[in-house]
Structure formats: C-alpha cells, structure tokens
Amino acid sequence: MPIVKYITTDQLLVWVNALIAAQTVYGVQAKEQRFAYDALADAADLRLDFDVTILPPKKFFQPLVETIMKFHVDGHYESVTSEEPFIIFGVHPYDVVAIAQMDEVFRANYADTHYLSRRERATIVACDIQNASPSMFAACMGTATVEDGFDILLTKIGDGYVVDVRTAKGEALLVALGDAPDADAGTLARREQFWDDARRFLNKYLLKCKPTDLPALLEDQYEHAIWEHNAGLCYSCGSCNMVCPTCYCFDVQDEVDWTLEKGTRVRKWDSCMLRDFATVAGGHNFRRRREERYRHRFYRKGQYLWQRMGQIACVGCGRCTTACTAKIANPVELYNTLMEG
C-alpha cells in the first residue's frame, strides 16, 4: 500500500525540525533575492515556495570542490568517500529528473564511488512547483511533474501538503512525523488537477518541437549562422554550465600541503564553455574557438547524450538563461531559431 498523508503547514514545520534534530538536512532557503540549498538550522527557513535555486542539488552528490584522495609523495594513497547520510528537502520535479540522469551517467562505464556513495546515502524529498522561475520551460520538456526518482513527494494543496511516500527511505522519515491522516479522495483529485495544470502551464518559453525531435533537428544545423553570431557575445564564462543540473564535467588537481610530502587530490566542477577546457597534454585545444564551444553545449544537451543514453540532457529549468549575462544561453530561443532554418 502506498502511503499518502495530508499534513498542515504547522505539522510540516514540526516534522522538519524533528528531522533536523536527528540528522543533516539541506533545504531550500532564501539567498539575497534568489534561492539556494544550504544546511537547514530551523524549519522556518525552509522556502518550499521557491521558484528555482541558483545551483542545482547535484552539488550534494558532486560537490563543487571535493577531496577524492589523500596521498604521500612516496606513492602511498588512500581514496576518500563520504559516508554521511543526509536529506535534501525541496527538490523540484525537473531536478529529480536531472538527478536520475546523473545517476545513470555516474554509474555507466566506470562506477564513480565518490558520487554513488553520497547518492546512496541521500533521501530526496521532492516538492511540486508552487512558483515558476523566470526562464523555465519544464512543461515543454515533460519535467513539470515526476512519477519516480524521489523518496517522498510533497504537493501543496489548500493550506497543507500531500505527503506521498514511495520508498523505505521515505518511510523512515515518517517516524518523525507522528500521526497524520491519509489524504482523502477529494484532496487527491485536487492534486491530479494541480499536476495537469503544471504539465500544461509551467512554461515561460515555448519550444516549438518535441524534445525528442531535437537530435534530428541538430543533425543538419552545424553550420547555422546563429552559432557564430551568438558566440560573438559569449564570454566563455561557464555560468551556463555551472548552474545546469545535467552538466557534470570536472577537473582533477593535486595539491601538496606545507610538509611538501603529503597532499590531496581534489576534483572541481569544470565547464566546457571555458577557453582551456578542451586543452589536452601538449597544449592542443580541440575546441579552441569560442563558436565551437558555444555550439558544443547545445549539441551535448540536444543530441550527444541522446546518442549515448537515449535522453535529452536538458530538463527545462531555465537556470542557464537567467545566469547568462550575455543573454544568449536560452535553449528554447536557440532551438526555435534553428527550426526557422
């Protein structure tokens, strides 16, 4: 039997505070005029009415800067993985989809133990979208709602939340909730209506084709004038990659401490838009031109990952559009321009 409860907002606060007392909880909080995930100290700081966070929740599975190994220059080393369990509270459906995609990427070929160790210890409390972000197009991408990929899904209906529990990990969190009634048929019907609306209306931009048409669309647009035109404005600043929930590139560097003998190997987020990203040993850069890098991102999102895994690597969160100071990163505008020929 699936567990679907209905709780008041007051109950939600009490529940979250009980969870905070027991373990690490990351939740969406206000940051200046925007939102960000951070360690939650008080349920009152949780903002489930957020539109979008600056960085996606992938930062908890693939930290911005992560020590993956400790070493001694004599050749001894020891791999470092994190074993701490944690909860992420307030993950929007498009990010749930992105996390599932990253799980596949990090499991494929060589299983990335650093990522997977964190991922396996995480409990994801998803939350349906209450406010649309300025540049989103999740409805176009089919990511405005989700069926799976989370442990619990919260949906605000009326003055309370439907708490839909899908996994054993999710059930474990219910202990802290205590008694709560099951959601009644009327509430569930309202939730269906809410989902229907989300799937139709959660768009600030309209993609003029189906996401699955993108690989074919890109097929013969390699020489389109838009690449060069927009690249003329591109700073190669990497913001569009940094904020994207489906970008996962990293760079690995070794650093020694003041003993000059012991050190750490760290990996940091990297970005294919940066000038030196594709520079390989010997100094050769296989995507030297700004235009090549600018084009690459849209091909990677719309075609390359499709060819590898059968998925489109864009979930329509709109973060890149907002983050780009040159205003040239919007995937919808770009793909629609290609469609015009």
Added chain:
Amino acid sequence: MSKPRVAIFDFACCEGCQLQIVNMEEELLDLLTHIEPVEWREAMSESSERYDIAIIEGSITRQQDEERLKLIRSRAKVLIALGACATLGGVNKLANGFDDLNEVKKCVYGDAARMPHLLTGQVKAVSEVVPVDYSVHGCPINAEEFGYVIRCLLRGTTPVIPNFPVCVDCKMRESTCRFEYGEICLGPITRAGCGAPCPAAGMWCFGCRGYVDEPNINGARDVMERYRKTVDDLKSRMALFNTGQEQPHA
C-alpha cells in the same frame, strides 16, 4: 638541501600585499621552514644582494626604479610579481589615462610634485620592464594562493592559476549576479581565483586580477546595449585596474 633565499622588494604600492603575507599566521611559520628570507623591509632590517627568489610588489613609476628592478632580475633565479600593482600596474596606472602627467602630479602632490622622489613617469607593470616567472594576482593578493604558488615552486611543479572568468567562482558561491541588480560587473572578463568575494559582499567585480586570456571585450560592448548601458559605462569600470590592458574599441 639548503633553503632558497627569498627577497621581497616593494615599489609603488600600498604594501597591502606584503601585509597579507605577514598575516598568514601559522602558515607563515610553515613557509619559513622552507625558505630563508634575506630581505624584507616590512618584516626585517637586514638586506642582501644574494637571493634565489625575488618577490616584487608594486608598480614601476620612475627611471631609477627600472634600473633597480633590472638589477634585481639579474640577481634572482626566479622572479614573482606580487599583487595587482606589480602584475598589471594596478590603480597607479590610472595616471596613464591623463594626457598631461604634470597636471596629475600637481593635483595629487601640490607643491611637493617637484621633489625628486616624485619624479614619476608612465606607470608600468613589472612585466613591462623585466621578464616575470610567476604572477600572484589580486588587490590585495589572496594569501592562500600565494602559499600555493610557493609550494609549487618548492616542489618544482607549475602552479595552475585559473584562466577562466570570476563568474565561475561567483556561481560556486551562489551569489546573485550583479547584472540582476542592474549593475555592470567585470566578472565575465576578469581572471578567477579570488573566490569572488566582491559580488558576495554586494559589489561588482572591479577586475583586480586582470583579464582572462582573450577576454571578449567586443562582446561586452554589444552586451551593454542589452542592459541599456553604454560603452563608456563599461570603460569607466575597466579603468580602475585595466588601464593599458586590451581596450574596448569604441
């Protein structure tokens, strides 16, 4: 192995970068187990003509300074430019933007402008006078990065200094972009590595670490229109640290 002998010299600057080194606290002791300081006006009274590593702080403004710098270069195996004054010419280079330097001097120093120690000319970065092996960017420098560069030097490895824009650091910090507040920020053309403290503190990046390689300044000019700003707005921001670097073609 004997410790490398290190000398720190200051030219035209506020000495704020040296202060960052003095303030390294425990790390300063770590540093001193690996190097032997032989000249460092801000921290010791001795001086020496024998050193392996010369660290240069400040910009070069007078003929006699150029001579002194060339002499230092000839004595040092490795030369490090420390801080924006040394790596870029720094704020001192603002003076180069004026047609009549004598007017500037009178305005700044009044009657004292004719004193011999103020016989300044065009302001130069260290690399405009002698070859520089390593640059530690910033105004002031970041002591952590300075320590990293020294450790690389001691280990014989090449330090990896970011060659990407400050926006990367800024996004990592999840600051709201200054452009969203309607301000111009130089982050997209400025070299990262500082951790973007300025946007995090509510200020635009004024470019103290200098440009990245190949900054898209022409693009920046076009982007200004998208924010209803002008190229002059952009240029006025760039003047502070980037006079004499690649200029926007207005």
